[in-house]
Amino acid sequence: MRTWRVGTFSMGASLVFLGLFLFLSRFLGFDLVHVMTAWWPILLIVLGIEILLYLFFSRQEKPVLKYDFLSIIFVGLLGTVGIVFAMLSATGIMEKVEEVVAREERSFELPDFSYQMDESIKRVVLRTVGYQTTIEATDEQEVSMFGTYRTQTSKKKKLIASANDYVYANKKGDTLYINVKTLPNELGPFYSHQEIASTILIPKGVELEVISTGADITLNPRKLENNWSINGASSLDVKVTEDSNLNIAAAGVGEVNGMDGAWKVTEKVNPDVEGIERNAVYQSGEGKYHINITNTYHVSLNTN
Numbered sequence: 001m002r003t004w005r006v007g008t009f010s011m012g013a014s015l016v017f018l019g020l021f022l023f024l025s026r027f028l029g030f031d032l033v034h035v036m037t038a039w040w041p042i043l044l045i046v047l048g049i050e051i052l053l054y055l056f057f058s059r060q061e062k063p064v065l066k067y068d069f070l071s072i073i074f075v076g077l078l079g080t081v082g083i084v085f086a087m088l089s090a091t092g093i094m095e096k097v098e099e100v101v102a103r104e105e106r107s108f109e110l111p112d113f114s115y116q117m118d119e120s121i122k123r124v125v126l127r128t129v130g131y132q133t134t135i136e137a138t139d140e141q142e143v144s145m146f147g148t149y150r151t152q153t154s155k156k157k158k159l160i161a162s163a164n165d166y167v168y169a170n171k172k173g174d175t176l177y178i179n180v181k182t183l184p185n186e187l188g189p190f191y192s193h194q195e196i197a198s199t200i201l202i203p204k205g206v207e208l209e210v211i212s213t214g215a216d217i218t219l220n221p222r223k224l225e226n227n228w229s230i231n232g233a234s235s236l237d238v239k240v241t242e243d244s245n246l247n248i249a250a251a252g253v254g255e256v257n258g259m260d261g262a263w264k265v266t267e268k269v270n271p272d273v274e275g276i277e278r279n280a281v282y283q284s285g286e287g288k289y290h291i292n293i294t295n296t297y298h299v300s301l302n303t304n
Helices: 010-029 030-040 041-057 069-091 091-101
Strands: 106-109 113-116 123-128 130-139 142-153 167-172 177-178 194-203 207-212 216-220 230-231 235-240 247-255 255-257 264-270 276-283 289-295 298-303
Touching: 010 194, 113 167, 130 207, 142 177, 216 230, 235 247, 235 255, 247 255, 247 298, 255 276
Parallel strands: 123 177, 123 207, 130 194, 130 216, 207 230, 216 235, 230 289, 235 298, 247 289, 255 298
Antiparallel strands: 106 142, 113 142, 142 194, 167 177, 247 276, 264 276
């Protein structure tokens, strides 16, 4: 007569159920993580049924349970894996891991931003973060911003829903303050790489002050009719036209290039930075309108 050891049937049934779940997931599109978090309670049910069946069919007055410990250990390992998956899923970690694994880089359009100017606004203060930015003078009487952004995402859903998600404008007195925000991101192991390439149009008759934190900036002043100042850019590329009326002064820069002979460069040793400090000046026309550049390492000049 065979001896029934509790755990043998449970191990066999567990393998059957797990195999069925995995087999059906191939055809029904079940997610493997969801399968592992959903099927493991069946182990407890099967093991409990096996114990009840053993007690019911045992012919002994006082039946003694005999266990197949190797089978129970195997079932326990499967159950532990399922419990771990369930705990990670409940805390949201598993969902984040799935998202990171499925990430791909996608490009989206920035929602257009515009702010209608009036005669009371004489100056614009623009704060930018470390993204690629093009600033152009325009004949239009409004400040506008548009472009694209690139991010890593596992969904086709856009990261930015409206212009308020990446730019903030506030008028105080005769000055319009515009702050460009960083894209929303997660810290720690779920960090994703993000980039913005934007164009900002500024009315040509308004004074502009740009405060940057290491952005790569391209200036296109066109027929500028006021003064601009740029501070804190990582690199600055200025595009000028032959009929412009500009005086461009770059103070304390590391490198200047472009348009051979156009820059008037002076150099001096700066003990504070243990290097050479360069001051460069370029003038076209009478130099009526000024572009002052400070705290920028690389400045280049090109014709447009």
